[in-house]
Amino acid sequence: MTTCEDPFVVLGVAQEASREDIRSAYRRLAMRWHPDRNPSPAAAAEFKRLHAAYELLLDDERLAAWRAACHGAAADGAAVGDDLVQSLTLTLEQAAAGCHRTVELLHRVRCSSCAGSGRVQHSHSVPCPACSGCGRVVRTGGRTARCDTCGGHGYLRETACTNCAGSGWRNEPRTLEVTVPPALVGGERLRLARQAPLSPGDERRVAGDLYLEINLAAHELFVLDGLDLHCRVPVSIFRLLCGGRIEVPTLNGTTWIELPPWSPTAGDHRLAGLGFPGKGERAAGDLVLHPQGVQPQLAAREDCQLLELLDWRLAADLEQRAPLLADWQQQLRARREGPVV
Incomplete structure (x- = not known):
């Protein structure tokens, strides 16, 4: 772990994390990166970084000294490396609720085989x-x-040197465990202080900041418009006509709503506050449901008897219940009873 590398970022915990949170994060990551369990060439180095960060976070005096050193380096005008912006793709659920993600980086380090000479x-x-x-x-x-x-x-x-092709430098993988806070929308950036990789010759500099720019993946059910979530909901044509309870998806699972009987003026259904969550003074969006009537492709014999009855009842009041069909019947009647010019 470099002098100003953030131990909170290394373990993927918040600044206000408790000691138990820190121990839990360390145990989880140590199981993943211990060289006896992970055959990756980078496992040993990553395990050392994790252990160094863990020891630093549990030692109040060392942690205070680390903070002072990092702040002092910046205050003294020490040269700072370049910042880096990297895309981080999240699902709508991950962005809404927050999550833990792993970010892979490549750092340029001096080749140990030739001590950087090439x-x-x-x-x-x-x-x-x-x-x-x-x-x-x-x-x-x-x-x-x-x-x-x-x-x-x-x-x-x-x-x-064959390990660095004579350059004296080689790329070494590095893994960051990142805690993504909830309610980040596409285009927002998550700043990880002093976590940008250093370039060759920058080893005496303070690392720049790593910015993770949030990108939201396309969702199979929802379309995000602002903070409103839009969802097309297939509904049986019979349920759509009669109304009644239907189950609909939300970001947290499902909920039930009561559909009113269908009418020509029926529109979409808006569930306030069930869209993308708010943050700070930004209010949560709405969940906007778009019911789509689905007609059955086949009708059983028993169904046909009921449908015949419904069609007969409809024919008795076409002008009120189906004006388009009533107008059609009127045109047919006119052609049947009068000459076609």
């Missing part, structure tokens, strides 16, 4: 990688010439 000294001569030990290389036109890498000797006592 070169490796060998105890005995090894074949030159450029000419495979023959001392000559093929040039344009098929001619051969002396190998510039080994000076024509064919063997070297020093070669470029």
Whole structure:
């Protein structure tokens, strides 16, 4: 863990977390990253970071000193590395309720194999990688010439480090456990102080801030408009006509609503406060339901008898209950009884 790396971010706990919360987070992450359980090459380093953060958070004196050191470095005008903005995609449920997420980063660190030099000294001569030990290389036109890498000797006592391709630096994975607070909408940013990766040559700088920009994934049921959630609800045509109780989805599960009998002026159903949650002075949105009538594709024989009765009852009062059908019947009657011009 670097000098100003935030131990709260490393363990994914809030600044006001209790000691029990800290212990619980450490146990959970230690089980995941312990080298005896995790074969990843990064597991040992990550486990050390977790343990260092855990010990720091449980030692009040060291924690106070850490805070003073980080604040002092910023106050003294120490050079600060670049900030980084990275996208974090959440489901509507995760964004509404808050969640714990894992963020993967790549840090540039000095190569331990060559101590950052990019070169490796060998105890005995090894074949030159450029000419495979023959001392000559093929040039344009098929001619051969002396190998510039080994000076024509064919063997070297020093070669470029293969672990960092001679750069002296390599990418090392790093994992952050992030606590996402509730009610973050798309486009908002979550700031993780001093968690941005440092670039080569910046090891003496204070790390910049990492900003996680919230992106909301498309949802199979809901469409977010502002803070209102819109949902199309398939409903049997019979239930839609008669009204009655139906079950509808919410961000927290389901609820029941009472549909009134259908009428030509019937519109959508708005459930106040059941949309995306509010935050601070921002009020919660509404859940807007759009009932969609579904007709059965098949009718059983018993159903047909009931439907025939309903059709007969409807025909007795078409002008009031089905004016479009009444107008159609009038046009047919006119064509049947009078000449067609």
